[in-house]
Amino acid sequence: MDRFKLEIIWIGCFILLLFLPPGKAQSIEMEESIFGLNSVRSLGGNHSVKKEVALTFDDVPSPFTPQVLKILNNYDISATFFLVGYQVEKSPEIARQIVAAGHEIGNHSFSHRWSSDNSAEALAEDIKRAEDAIYRATGQIPLYFRPPGGMVNDKVKKACGETGYSILLWWVDSRDWLLNEEEILETVNKEVKDGAIILFHNLATTVKVLPQVIEDLKTKGYEFVTVSQLLRY
Template sequence: MMKRKMALILIVIIILAAISLSGYKSPMKYAAKKLTLWDHTKNTNTPTLAGGPEKKHRYTTRTKIIMMNHQYPYIIYYKGSNQKKQMALTFDDGPDNYFTPQILDILKREKVHATFFVVGKRAEANPQIVKRMYREGHIIGNHTWDHPFLTKLSAAKRYSEIKDTENEIFQITHYKTWLFRAPYGELNKDIIKQIDGMGYKIIAWSVDTVDWKGLKSGQIETIVFSHAENGSIILQHCAGGKNEDLSGTVKALPRIIEYYRREGFSFVTIPELLNLLQ
């Protein structure tokens, strides 16, 4: 009996040693890592988010997204067909005038069209960047006016969060937004019905890079390379809050594009990935 116990302990020790030697790091480990802070107070034209930085709140799990998609399959989407070697890059919380232009430069150089879920207040502060997104063939989605918790707002306030953003983007580009992404992924039945009633499709994601944690490019690449597949919707950010460093996102982007192109994938916008027509 004693011998069996000792053997069991030995096996556990060997497995743990093998894991640590292999250098495996789960995304959870990245979360615990101390981050290098980039001074985001410099002139980046990034109004703050009403619900606070992404890192403080993240309730929506993959399971919840999949469940909501099953319940409302023609309103909520989180991935495209697994029959095509296509994926969509999505960038939230922008625009700013620091990280967003760098991301736009890379996408332009690589001839990739992405989908940007824009915060109305930040669009108002950076109209030229929104114009550029539109001019360069990207799809602009609605990510509310100031990024609040939708579940904490009245229906009237939620309406104006979405409508004001729609109006702002329309004023800048003459493009009417019809794709919506919820701040912090926070949704419930009432909100889903309201957004559907406003003529929007709700776009979630299948690969969360958690890049807002200020991850290094290699860490972001590891997350994408180990999760992305046919039809993936990849969630990244193109603007952060105070002290949120997205230089890892910028650095990882050309490598992600290059890697999947070599694998035969193409990068498309959300409407193209999901076969959605406005």
């Protein structure tokens, strides 16, 4: 092949690259690292969807989970619950109720006692132990891992890489463990945006404020989806 033809091919490839549509990776706010055979994604929402949000509930099951399930059922809303392994072992029937109601479940560690001193191996073991407890109770293995306290560092990423999880964070923190009902509503209403993952827990305050949160978001035109639905995979 002569030089002229080669140049035409190179220019052609370059022009083609310019016009390729942006991949899914660019439309989702995402950080990606490779650990071993796995790529670990950190996700907090999806910029490419309109008028959709995902409600997520951490530190589940708790004594308030049945009331949260009832509220979601009243509004016919699907959400995502992040299960803590030792709490699943204490209340496996509530974990099963979450799944039976059609909600998505995520892994939120076994012990929930994570510190930056833990080794990546110890963290991976804790994630796996939670996965086993969740699988025994529900028959499902979650897609996403949410680190206790939202702790993300290289050891957490390595542990997720070894166990095959994406790290699921949030854009909106209701701070329902700290604020009163009025402040929670103000926070969520102020910070919500298209494609946001919203963080709640399963506390007495959550139960009290959740119906109004849902009403307000519905008034703003938002639809409620699970994390997988929001992220489109």
